[in-house]
Amino acid sequence: MTITSEPGLGSGNDSESSPPSCPEGAAPCTSKNDAGWRRIIRNFTPSWFTVTMGTGIVSILLHNLPYNTDWIRWISVGFFALNVFLMTAFTTISVARYVLYPQIWCVMIQHPTQSVFLGTFPMGLATIINMIVFVCVPAWGNWAAYLAWGLWWFDLAISLICCVSLPFLVIHLGKTNLASLTAALLLPIVPCVVAAASGGVVANVLPDPSHVQTTLIASYMSWGIGVFFSVLILAMYQVRLSNHALPPREAIVSVLLPVGPFGQGGFGIAKLTQVTRKFLSHGGGTAMAARDYDTTYTEPLGLLIEGIGACIALIMWGIGLVWLAYAVISIATTRNFPFNMGWWGFTFPLGVWVACTTELGSVLHSTFFSVTAMIGSGCVFLLWLVVAACTTKQAISGEIFFAPCLKNLSGAERLGKKS
Numbered sequence: 001m002t003i004t005s006e007p008g009l010g011s012g013n014d015s016e017s018s019p020p021s022c023p024e025g026a027a028p029c030t031s032k033n034d035a036g037w038r039r040i041i042r043n044f045t046p047s048w049f050t051v052t053m054g055t056g057i058v059s060i061l062l063h064n065l066p067y068n069t070d071w072i073r074w075i076s077v078g079f080f081a082l083n084v085f086l087m088t089a090f091t092t093i094s095v096a097r098y099v100l101y102p103q104i105w106c107v108m109i110q111h112p113t114q115s116v117f118l119g120t121f122p123m124g125l126a127t128i129i130n131m132i133v134f135v136c137v138p139a140w141g142n143w144a145a146y147l148a149w150g151l152w153w154f155d156l157a158i159s160l161i162c163c164v165s166l167p168f169l170v171i172h173l174g175k176t177n178l179a180s181l182t183a184a185l186l187l188p189i190v191p192c193v194v195a196a197a198s199g200g201v202v203a204n205v206l207p208d209p210s211h212v213q214t215t216l217i218a219s220y221m222s223w224g225i226g227v228f229f230s231v232l233i234l235a236m237y238q239v240r241l242s243n244h245a246l247p248p249r250e251a252i253v254s255v256l257l258p259v260g261p262f263g264q265g266g267f268g269i270a271k272l273t274q275v276t277r278k279f280l281s282h283g284g285g286t287a288m289a290a291r292d293y294d295t296t297y298t299e300p301l302g303l304l305i306e307g308i309g310a311c312i313a314l315i316m317w318g319i320g321l322v323w324l325a326y327a328v329i330s331i332a333t334t335r336n337f338p339f340n341m342g343w344w345g346f347t348f349p350l351g352v353w354v355a356c357t358t359e360l361g362s363v364l365h366s367t368f369f370s371v372t373a374m375i376g377s378g379c380v381f382l383l384w385l386v387v388a389a390c391t392t393k394q395a396i397s398g399e400i401f402f403a404p405c406l407k408n409l410s411g412a413e414r415l416g417k418k419s
Contacts, residue, residue: 042101043401044093046108049120050344051391052090055083056127057351058384061377063134066361066370080131087124103409109169111405116166119188122158123348126191126198129155137205145205149215152195152202156222159191163225181240182247183257185233190261192226194352195219197268203275212279216272223268230261252334253345256327262320263353266313270359273309277302310363317360320353341400343387351380 059079062072098105108114129151136144166188199219203212237258247254280302331337354376361369394400 039398040401041093041097042104042406043403044090044097045114045341045403045405046094046117046120047114047341047344048090048094049087049117049124050341050348051388052083052087052124053120053127054344054347054351054384054387055079055086056124056131057348057355058381059083059131060127060134061351061354061358061380063131064355064358065377066358066373076131077135080128080135083124083128083131087128091121104403104406107409108403108405113184114403114405115169116184116187118166119159119162119191122155122162122191123194125151125155125158126194129198130201133201133205142207145202145207148202149206149211152198152215155191155198156195156218159195159222160225162188163192163229167229181237182254183234183237184254185237186230186257186261189226189229189233190264192222193230193261193264193268194226196223196226197264197271200268200271200275204271204278209279212275216276216279219268219272223265223272227261227265230265234258234261246330246334252331252337253342255330256324256345256349258323258349259320259327259353260349262316262323263349263351263356266316266320266356267352267359269309269316270313270356270363273306274363276309277306280305306363310360313356313360313363317353317356320356324350324353339390339394341391343390346383347380347387350376350383354380 056079059076062076062079065072109118129148132144132148132151137148167185170185196219199215199222203215203219206212206215246252280298354373357369357376358373360366361373391400
Protein backbone atom coordinates (compact mmCIF):
# COMPACT_ATOMS: atom_id res chain seq x y z
CA MET A 1 0.00 0.00 0.00
CA THR A 2 1.43 3.35 -0.99
CA ILE A 3 -0.02 6.43 0.60
CA THR A 4 1.43 8.63 -2.13
CA SER A 5 0.38 6.44 -5.02
CA GLU A 6 -2.36 8.81 -6.13
CA PRO A 7 -1.76 12.47 -6.84
CA GLY A 8 -3.41 15.03 -4.62
CA LEU A 9 -3.32 12.78 -1.53
CA GLY A 10 -5.54 10.29 -3.32
CA SER A 11 -7.99 13.06 -3.87
CA GLY A 12 -9.77 11.54 -6.79
CA ASN A 13 -7.67 13.23 -9.45
CA ASP A 14 -4.93 11.38 -11.27
CA SER A 15 -2.21 12.05 -13.77
CA GLU A 16 -3.78 9.48 -16.05
CA SER A 17 -6.67 10.76 -18.12
CA SER A 18 -9.08 8.02 -16.99
CA PRO A 19 -9.18 4.33 -16.20
CA PRO A 20 -10.23 2.02 -19.01
CA SER A 21 -13.92 1.27 -19.10
CA CYS A 22 -13.28 -2.18 -20.54
CA PRO A 23 -10.74 -4.90 -19.75
CA GLU A 24 -7.35 -4.49 -21.40
CA GLY A 25 -7.18 -6.02 -24.84
CA ALA A 26 -10.92 -5.96 -25.32
CA ALA A 27 -12.62 -4.10 -28.14
CA PRO A 28 -13.60 -0.51 -27.33
CA CYS A 29 -16.90 -0.34 -25.54
CA THR A 30 -19.11 2.25 -23.90
CA SER A 31 -21.35 2.24 -20.89
CA LYS A 32 -24.13 4.47 -19.60
CA ASN A 33 -22.06 4.69 -16.40
CA ASP A 34 -19.38 6.67 -18.25
CA ALA A 35 -21.55 9.73 -18.92
CA GLY A 36 -24.02 12.09 -17.29
CA TRP A 37 -25.06 11.96 -13.66
CA ARG A 38 -24.03 8.29 -13.36
CA ARG A 39 -20.41 9.19 -14.08
CA ILE A 40 -20.48 11.91 -11.41
CA ILE A 41 -21.98 9.60 -8.80
CA ARG A 42 -19.61 6.71 -9.54
CA ASN A 43 -16.58 8.98 -9.41
CA PHE A 44 -17.63 10.98 -6.36
CA THR A 45 -14.84 10.13 -3.91
CA PRO A 46 -14.80 10.84 -0.13
CA SER A 47 -12.21 13.55 -0.74
CA TRP A 48 -15.03 15.89 -1.77
CA PHE A 49 -15.77 16.42 1.92
CA THR A 50 -12.52 18.38 2.14
CA VAL A 51 -14.56 21.12 0.42
CA THR A 52 -16.90 21.26 3.42
CA MET A 53 -13.91 21.36 5.76
CA GLY A 54 -12.40 24.32 3.93
CA THR A 55 -15.71 26.17 3.58
CA GLY A 56 -16.59 25.50 7.21
CA ILE A 57 -13.32 26.79 8.64
CA VAL A 58 -13.68 30.00 6.61
CA SER A 59 -17.13 30.59 8.12
CA ILE A 60 -15.75 30.03 11.63
CA LEU A 61 -12.77 32.33 11.14
CA LEU A 62 -14.87 35.15 9.69
CA HIS A 63 -17.39 34.86 12.53
CA ASN A 64 -14.72 34.93 15.26
CA LEU A 65 -12.38 37.61 13.89
CA PRO A 66 -10.70 39.51 16.76
CA TYR A 67 -11.63 42.84 15.15
CA ASN A 68 -14.96 42.13 13.55
CA THR A 69 -17.89 43.95 12.00
CA ASP A 70 -21.53 43.04 11.46
CA TRP A 71 -21.19 42.80 7.69
CA ILE A 72 -18.29 40.33 7.97
CA ARG A 73 -20.36 38.21 10.35
CA TRP A 74 -23.14 38.16 7.76
CA ILE A 75 -20.62 36.91 5.20
CA SER A 76 -19.70 34.14 7.66
CA VAL A 77 -23.39 33.23 7.87
CA GLY A 78 -23.43 33.00 4.08
CA PHE A 79 -20.48 30.60 4.16
CA PHE A 80 -22.29 28.64 6.87
CA ALA A 81 -25.40 28.29 4.68
CA LEU A 82 -23.24 27.29 1.70
CA ASN A 83 -21.48 24.68 3.82
CA VAL A 84 -24.79 23.17 4.99
CA PHE A 85 -25.88 22.94 1.35
CA LEU A 86 -22.59 21.33 0.29
CA MET A 87 -22.65 18.83 3.17
CA THR A 88 -26.23 17.85 2.35
CA ALA A 89 -25.52 17.51 -1.37
CA PHE A 90 -22.28 15.59 -0.93
CA THR A 91 -23.80 13.23 1.63
CA THR A 92 -26.76 12.53 -0.66
CA ILE A 93 -24.50 11.83 -3.64
CA SER A 94 -22.24 9.60 -1.53
CA VAL A 95 -25.17 7.56 -0.23
CA ALA A 96 -26.48 7.21 -3.80
CA ARG A 97 -23.03 6.06 -4.93
CA TYR A 98 -22.88 3.12 -2.53
CA VAL A 99 -26.58 2.24 -2.81
CA LEU A 100 -26.59 2.20 -6.62
CA TYR A 101 -23.11 0.69 -6.93
CA PRO A 102 -22.46 -1.30 -3.73
CA GLN A 103 -19.40 -2.97 -5.26
CA ILE A 104 -17.61 0.40 -5.21
CA TRP A 105 -17.63 0.44 -1.39
CA CYS A 106 -15.45 -2.66 -1.22
CA VAL A 107 -12.81 -1.38 -3.62
CA MET A 108 -12.89 2.10 -2.09
CA ILE A 109 -12.40 0.92 1.49
CA GLN A 110 -9.40 -1.18 0.39
CA HIS A 111 -7.87 1.59 -1.71
CA PRO A 112 -4.60 2.94 -0.23
CA THR A 113 -5.58 6.60 -0.35
CA GLN A 114 -9.32 6.89 -0.95
CA SER A 115 -10.22 5.10 2.29
CA VAL A 116 -8.36 7.50 4.59
CA PHE A 117 -10.46 10.36 3.22
CA LEU A 118 -13.50 8.96 5.02
CA GLY A 119 -12.20 10.95 7.98
CA THR A 120 -13.01 14.19 6.17
CA PHE A 121 -16.76 13.67 6.66
CA PRO A 122 -16.81 14.10 10.47
CA MET A 123 -14.36 17.02 10.24
CA GLY A 124 -16.63 18.83 7.80
CA LEU A 125 -19.65 18.11 10.00
CA ALA A 126 -17.83 19.52 13.05
CA THR A 127 -17.49 22.91 11.37
CA ILE A 128 -21.27 22.99 10.87
CA ILE A 129 -21.86 22.05 14.52
CA ASN A 130 -19.63 24.91 15.66
CA MET A 131 -21.48 27.41 13.50
CA ILE A 132 -24.82 26.18 14.83
CA VAL A 133 -23.52 27.11 18.28
CA PHE A 134 -22.17 30.48 17.15
CA VAL A 135 -25.11 31.55 14.97
CA CYS A 136 -28.24 29.52 15.74
CA VAL A 137 -28.08 29.14 19.53
CA PRO A 138 -28.09 32.92 20.25
CA ALA A 139 -31.02 33.33 17.83
CA TRP A 140 -33.09 30.22 18.58
CA GLY A 141 -32.24 29.22 22.13
CA ASN A 142 -31.77 25.90 23.91
CA TRP A 143 -33.33 23.66 21.27
CA ALA A 144 -30.57 24.69 18.85
CA ALA A 145 -28.01 23.91 21.56
CA TYR A 146 -29.41 20.40 21.89
CA LEU A 147 -29.51 20.03 18.10
CA ALA A 148 -25.80 20.80 18.07
CA TRP A 149 -25.27 18.41 20.99
CA GLY A 150 -27.02 15.54 19.20
CA LEU A 151 -25.05 16.14 16.02
CA TRP A 152 -21.87 16.32 18.08
CA TRP A 153 -22.42 12.85 19.58
CA PHE A 154 -22.96 11.48 16.08
CA ASP A 155 -19.81 13.24 14.89
CA LEU A 156 -17.80 11.90 17.84
CA ALA A 157 -18.96 8.34 17.13
CA ILE A 158 -17.99 8.56 13.45
CA SER A 159 -14.63 10.11 14.39
CA LEU A 160 -13.81 7.29 16.80
CA ILE A 161 -14.84 4.66 14.25
CA CYS A 162 -12.54 6.24 11.64
CA CYS A 163 -9.69 6.53 14.15
CA VAL A 164 -9.89 2.87 15.15
CA SER A 165 -10.88 1.13 11.92
CA LEU A 166 -8.99 2.90 9.14
CA PRO A 167 -5.48 2.74 10.66
CA PHE A 168 -6.19 -0.92 11.49
CA LEU A 169 -7.09 -1.44 7.83
CA VAL A 170 -3.75 0.09 6.82
CA ILE A 171 -1.94 -2.27 9.19
CA HIS A 172 -4.03 -5.24 8.08
CA LEU A 173 -3.18 -4.69 4.41
CA GLY A 174 0.47 -4.72 5.45
CA LYS A 175 1.83 -3.06 2.31
CA THR A 176 2.94 0.27 3.76
CA ASN A 177 6.57 1.27 3.46
CA LEU A 178 8.30 4.28 4.97
CA ALA A 179 9.33 5.79 1.64
CA SER A 180 5.71 6.03 0.48
CA LEU A 181 4.30 7.44 3.73
CA THR A 182 2.70 10.90 3.63
CA ALA A 183 0.85 12.96 6.19
CA ALA A 184 -2.44 11.84 4.57
CA LEU A 185 -2.37 9.03 7.12
CA LEU A 186 -3.42 11.68 9.66
CA LEU A 187 -6.83 12.07 8.04
CA PRO A 188 -8.56 9.25 9.98
CA ILE A 189 -6.93 10.37 13.26
CA VAL A 190 -7.44 14.14 13.31
CA PRO A 191 -11.28 13.88 13.43
CA CYS A 192 -10.95 12.91 17.11
CA VAL A 193 -9.08 16.16 17.80
CA VAL A 194 -11.64 18.14 15.80
CA ALA A 195 -14.54 16.48 17.62
CA ALA A 196 -12.92 17.25 20.99
CA ALA A 197 -12.55 20.93 20.12
CA SER A 198 -16.15 21.03 18.88
CA GLY A 199 -17.20 19.40 22.17
CA GLY A 200 -15.76 22.35 24.07
CA VAL A 201 -17.74 24.75 21.89
CA VAL A 202 -20.98 22.79 22.38
CA ALA A 203 -20.50 22.28 26.14
CA ASN A 204 -20.24 26.04 26.61
CA VAL A 205 -23.91 26.51 25.64
CA LEU A 206 -25.55 23.48 27.25
CA PRO A 207 -27.96 24.52 30.02
CA ASP A 208 -27.77 21.29 32.05
CA PRO A 209 -24.55 20.93 34.14
CA SER A 210 -24.72 17.13 33.97
CA HIS A 211 -24.72 17.30 30.18
CA VAL A 212 -21.79 19.70 30.31
CA GLN A 213 -19.84 17.31 32.53
CA THR A 214 -20.50 14.32 30.25
CA THR A 215 -19.53 16.29 27.16
CA LEU A 216 -16.30 17.53 28.74
CA ILE A 217 -15.25 14.05 29.83
CA ALA A 218 -15.89 12.60 26.36
CA SER A 219 -14.09 15.54 24.73
CA TYR A 220 -10.98 15.23 26.87
CA MET A 221 -10.80 11.52 26.06
CA SER A 222 -11.21 12.18 22.34
CA TRP A 223 -8.58 14.93 22.48
CA GLY A 224 -6.09 12.58 24.12
CA ILE A 225 -6.72 9.81 21.60
CA GLY A 226 -6.39 12.09 18.59
CA VAL A 227 -3.34 14.04 19.76
CA PHE A 228 -1.46 10.94 20.95
CA PHE A 229 -1.88 9.00 17.71
CA SER A 230 -1.22 12.11 15.61
CA VAL A 231 2.13 12.54 17.35
CA LEU A 232 2.99 8.88 16.68
CA ILE A 233 2.21 9.22 12.98
CA LEU A 234 4.10 12.50 12.71
CA ALA A 235 7.14 10.90 14.33
CA MET A 236 7.13 8.31 11.54
CA TYR A 237 6.55 11.04 8.99
CA GLN A 238 9.52 13.04 10.30
CA VAL A 239 11.74 9.97 9.93
CA ARG A 240 10.43 9.52 6.39
CA LEU A 241 11.29 13.15 5.53
CA SER A 242 14.74 12.75 7.04
CA ASN A 243 15.55 9.62 5.04
CA HIS A 244 13.70 10.20 1.78
CA ALA A 245 12.82 13.05 -0.54
CA LEU A 246 9.71 15.18 -0.24
CA PRO A 247 6.44 13.68 -1.51
CA PRO A 248 5.97 13.87 -5.29
CA ARG A 249 4.79 17.21 -6.62
CA GLU A 250 1.26 15.88 -7.21
CA ALA A 251 0.99 15.25 -3.46
CA ILE A 252 3.15 18.09 -2.19
CA VAL A 253 0.16 19.76 -0.49
CA SER A 254 0.23 16.92 2.05
CA VAL A 255 3.16 18.63 3.77
CA LEU A 256 0.67 21.13 5.23
CA LEU A 257 -1.47 18.47 6.93
CA PRO A 258 0.72 18.19 10.09
CA VAL A 259 -0.27 21.75 10.97
CA GLY A 260 -3.84 20.53 11.52
CA PRO A 261 -3.60 18.37 14.67
CA PHE A 262 -1.48 20.97 16.48
CA GLY A 263 -3.64 23.92 15.45
CA GLN A 264 -6.90 22.19 16.29
CA GLY A 265 -5.38 20.51 19.33
CA GLY A 266 -4.26 23.86 20.71
CA PHE A 267 -7.67 25.43 20.06
CA GLY A 268 -9.41 22.41 21.57
CA ILE A 269 -7.46 22.27 24.84
CA ALA A 270 -7.79 26.04 25.33
CA LYS A 271 -11.56 25.88 24.78
CA LEU A 272 -12.06 22.77 26.92
CA THR A 273 -10.15 24.20 29.89
CA GLN A 274 -12.09 27.47 29.64
CA VAL A 275 -15.38 25.59 29.83
CA THR A 276 -13.99 23.46 32.67
CA ARG A 277 -13.24 26.60 34.68
CA LYS A 278 -16.78 27.87 34.10
CA PHE A 279 -18.19 24.50 35.09
CA LEU A 280 -16.25 24.50 38.36
CA SER A 281 -17.23 28.11 39.10
CA HIS A 282 -21.02 27.87 39.68
CA GLY A 283 -21.58 26.34 36.25
CA GLY A 284 -20.04 29.42 34.65
CA GLY A 285 -21.38 32.22 32.51
CA THR A 286 -24.91 32.74 31.25
CA ALA A 287 -24.99 29.53 29.24
CA MET A 288 -24.70 27.14 32.18
CA ALA A 289 -27.06 26.75 35.10
CA ALA A 290 -25.72 27.91 38.46
CA ARG A 291 -24.78 25.22 40.98
CA ASP A 292 -25.10 25.60 44.74
CA TYR A 293 -21.88 24.33 46.26
CA ASP A 294 -18.82 25.71 47.94
CA THR A 295 -16.35 27.05 45.37
CA THR A 296 -13.54 27.74 47.83
CA TYR A 297 -11.43 25.05 46.19
CA THR A 298 -13.11 24.49 42.83
CA GLU A 299 -12.77 28.07 41.62
CA PRO A 300 -8.95 28.25 42.07
CA LEU A 301 -8.72 24.77 40.57
CA GLY A 302 -10.65 25.95 37.53
CA LEU A 303 -8.31 28.91 37.08
CA LEU A 304 -5.31 26.60 37.34
CA ILE A 305 -6.77 24.22 34.75
CA GLU A 306 -7.48 27.09 32.37
CA GLY A 307 -3.92 28.37 32.79
CA ILE A 308 -2.48 24.93 32.05
CA GLY A 309 -4.70 24.67 28.98
CA ALA A 310 -3.47 28.03 27.69
CA CYS A 311 0.16 26.94 28.17
CA ILE A 312 -0.42 23.68 26.29
CA ALA A 313 -2.22 25.57 23.52
CA LEU A 314 0.69 27.99 23.23
CA ILE A 315 3.16 25.09 22.94
CA MET A 316 1.04 23.37 20.29
CA TRP A 317 0.70 26.66 18.39
CA GLY A 318 4.49 26.93 18.28
CA ILE A 319 4.90 23.36 17.01
CA GLY A 320 2.26 24.04 14.37
CA LEU A 321 4.19 27.16 13.33
CA VAL A 322 7.31 25.05 12.70
CA TRP A 323 5.37 22.58 10.55
CA LEU A 324 3.80 25.54 8.72
CA ALA A 325 7.27 26.90 7.96
CA TYR A 326 8.36 23.47 6.66
CA ALA A 327 5.27 23.34 4.45
CA VAL A 328 5.73 26.84 3.02
CA ILE A 329 9.38 26.15 2.18
CA SER A 330 8.55 22.77 0.62
CA ILE A 331 5.73 24.17 -1.51
CA ALA A 332 7.76 27.24 -2.52
CA THR A 333 10.59 25.05 -3.80
CA THR A 334 8.25 22.80 -5.79
CA ARG A 335 7.37 24.14 -9.22
CA ASN A 336 4.29 23.60 -11.35
CA PHE A 337 2.44 21.12 -9.18
CA PRO A 338 -0.94 20.40 -10.82
CA PHE A 339 -4.32 21.31 -9.37
CA ASN A 340 -6.34 18.50 -7.84
CA MET A 341 -8.74 18.04 -4.93
CA GLY A 342 -5.75 17.76 -2.63
CA TRP A 343 -5.43 21.55 -2.86
CA TRP A 344 -8.26 21.77 -0.34
CA GLY A 345 -5.60 20.52 2.07
CA PHE A 346 -4.29 24.09 2.05
CA THR A 347 -7.35 25.57 3.73
CA PHE A 348 -8.36 23.48 6.76
CA PRO A 349 -4.93 22.87 8.41
CA LEU A 350 -3.99 26.52 8.03
CA GLY A 351 -7.50 27.52 9.12
CA VAL A 352 -7.47 25.59 12.39
CA TRP A 353 -4.01 26.95 13.19
CA VAL A 354 -5.43 30.46 12.69
CA ALA A 355 -8.41 29.51 14.89
CA CYS A 356 -5.93 28.55 17.61
CA THR A 357 -4.24 31.93 17.10
CA THR A 358 -7.59 33.69 17.54
CA GLU A 359 -8.29 31.76 20.72
CA LEU A 360 -4.86 32.56 22.17
CA GLY A 361 -5.41 36.23 21.38
CA SER A 362 -8.66 36.10 23.38
CA VAL A 363 -7.30 34.08 26.31
CA LEU A 364 -4.01 35.97 26.65
CA HIS A 365 -5.45 39.37 25.67
CA SER A 366 -2.56 39.58 23.21
CA THR A 367 -2.50 42.12 20.39
CA PHE A 368 0.17 40.06 18.62
CA PHE A 369 -2.02 36.96 18.39
CA SER A 370 -5.09 39.01 17.46
CA VAL A 371 -3.33 40.81 14.61
CA THR A 372 -1.76 37.53 13.44
CA ALA A 373 -5.23 35.96 13.47
CA MET A 374 -6.59 38.77 11.29
CA ILE A 375 -3.79 38.31 8.74
CA GLY A 376 -4.11 34.52 8.82
CA SER A 377 -7.89 34.66 8.37
CA GLY A 378 -7.44 36.87 5.31
CA CYS A 379 -4.93 34.40 3.83
CA VAL A 380 -7.29 31.45 4.41
CA PHE A 381 -10.15 33.37 2.79
CA LEU A 382 -8.05 34.15 -0.29
CA LEU A 383 -6.88 30.53 -0.52
CA TRP A 384 -10.50 29.42 -0.40
CA LEU A 385 -11.38 31.73 -3.30
CA VAL A 386 -8.53 30.38 -5.45
CA VAL A 387 -9.17 26.70 -4.72
CA ALA A 388 -12.96 27.07 -5.04
CA ALA A 389 -12.56 28.76 -8.43
CA CYS A 390 -10.26 26.00 -9.71
CA THR A 391 -12.58 23.30 -8.37
CA THR A 392 -15.64 24.88 -9.97
CA LYS A 393 -13.86 25.17 -13.32
CA GLN A 394 -12.86 21.49 -13.37
CA ALA A 395 -16.25 20.39 -12.05
CA ILE A 396 -18.01 22.16 -14.92
CA SER A 397 -15.71 20.49 -17.46
CA GLY A 398 -16.11 17.15 -15.67
CA GLU A 399 -12.34 16.72 -15.50
CA ILE A 400 -12.26 16.48 -11.73
CA PHE A 401 -14.67 13.54 -11.50
CA PHE A 402 -12.36 10.55 -11.52
CA ALA A 403 -12.07 7.84 -8.87
CA PRO A 404 -8.79 5.86 -9.00
CA CYS A 405 -10.34 3.00 -7.02
CA LEU A 406 -12.67 2.11 -9.91
CA LYS A 407 -9.79 0.59 -11.83
CA ASN A 408 -9.87 -2.25 -9.28
CA LEU A 409 -13.35 -3.27 -10.40
CA SER A 410 -13.71 -6.14 -12.81
CA GLY A 411 -14.56 -5.35 -16.41
CA ALA A 412 -18.19 -6.38 -15.95
CA GLU A 413 -18.53 -4.30 -12.81
CA ARG A 414 -17.15 -1.24 -14.60
CA LEU A 415 -19.95 -1.59 -17.11
CA GLY A 416 -22.55 -2.02 -14.38
CA LYS A 417 -23.13 -5.69 -15.18
CA LYS A 418 -23.13 -8.66 -12.84
CA SER A 419 -19.86 -10.58 -12.92
